[in-house]
Amino acid sequence: MASDERCQWCHDEHVPRGSRTVEPGHRALRRTFPNASRYDPKTNRCYIEIHDHTQKKGRDVDIRSVYDGQIDDLLAFAKIENNKKVGMVFDHSHQTTPDNNLGFDNANGYMDGMMEDRR
DSSP: OOTTOOOTTTSOTTSOTTOOOOOTTOSTTTTOOOSEEEEETTTTEEEEEEEEEEEETTEEEEEEEEEETTTTEEEEEEEEETTEEEEEEOOTTSOOOOOSSTTHHHHHHHHHHHHOOOO
């Protein structure tokens, strides 16, 4: 991909959130639509955020994930399931911050930073 090109998720910034179509090759994105995407021209990467909240009888699950859209790689997730929090960052360059809730705050902080518009 040329440095001035953007991945398909970030190419059209005025498209409403969640309305992009899913490319069949993206395993992580096959059954869902991104809630937000951000292109970083410094790294020439597109980051995709997916948020899903499911409530069923006796089960309440809220999951937030951030992927590298060009290589379909999960970078981090944070989950609350029946009020129990857990999170993990898979980006080896990330400096982990200590927290008392199984990585939830660390993962959310990382994802907030990755999705922040730096213009």
